[in-house]
Amino acid sequence: MTEPDLARRYRAYLDCLNRQDWDRLGEFVGEHVRHNGRPLGLGGYRAMLEEDFTAIPDLRFVAERLVCEPPHVAARLWFDCAPAGRFLDLPIDGRRIAFAEHVFYRFEAGRIVEVRSVLDKAAIEAQLAG
Numbered sequence: 001m002t003e004p005d006l007a008r009r010y011r012a013y014l015d016c017l018n019r020q021d022w023d024r025l026g027e028f029v030g031e032h033v034r035h036n037g038r039p040l041g042l043g044g045y046r047a048m049l050e051e052d053f054t055a056i057p058d059l060r061f062v063a064e065r066l067v068c069e070p071p072h073v074a075a076r077l078w079f080d081c082a083p084a085g086r087f088l089d090l091p092i093d094g095r096r097i098a099f100a101e102h103v104f105y106r107f108e109a110g111r112i113v114e115v116r117s118v119l120d121k122a123a124i125e126a127q128l129a130g
Contacts, residue, residue, distance in 0.1 A: 001070050001071070001107065001110065002070065003068045003069070003070060004068075006068040006073060006107065007068045007073075009028070009107070010066065010068070011066075013028040013112065014061045014062075014063060016028055017049060017061050018061055020050075022046055022049075022050065025042065025045075025046050025049075026042055026111075028111060029046075029111055030042065030108060030109075032113065033045050033111075033112055033113055033114070034114050034115070035048065036115070036117060055083055055084060055085065055087060056081050056083045057082075058081050059079065060079070061077055061079075062077060062078045062079070063077060063078075064077065064078040064100070071106055071107045071108065072104065072105065072107070073104070073105040073107065074104050074105075075102075075103050075104075076100050076101070076102055077101040077102075077103060078100055079097075079098065079099055079100070079101065080096065080097075080098040081097065081098075082094050082096045082097070083097070087124070090124060090125065092124075092128075097124050097127050098127070099119060099121075099123045099124050100119075101118065101119050101120070102117070102118050102120075103115060103116065103118075104116040104117075
């Protein structure tokens with residue numbers, strides 16, 4: 001895959017997430033995907049995302065920065081949302097927060113097979129502190 005092809009593919013994946021089109025998730029994510037070293041498989045990955053949308057009803061994945069170097073994608077995703085209860089073990093309870101996720105993906109045959117992700121919890125804690 002070329003860099004432009006991989007970028008288009010990744011943006012289509014984000015669109016799939018934002019539409020919660022779970023039946024199409026397998027077009028973008030491999031059957032044996034790993035997340036932060038854990039072997040989730042496609043079913044576990046889908047369950048993780050569904051839980052995220054349940055906990056954060058207005059969740060939307062926005063690529064603020066995107067770097068493609070096939071077969072890898074690096075992204076800074078931006079979130080501006082209001083989690084319903086606790087999030088990252090913090091009492092959000094419907095308050096609006098904004099934070100970034102820094103995430104790295106590895107693709108094989110056009111599908112995500114590995115995800116490494118870090119959320120900026122310190123930014124959320126600072127917002128909650130005032």
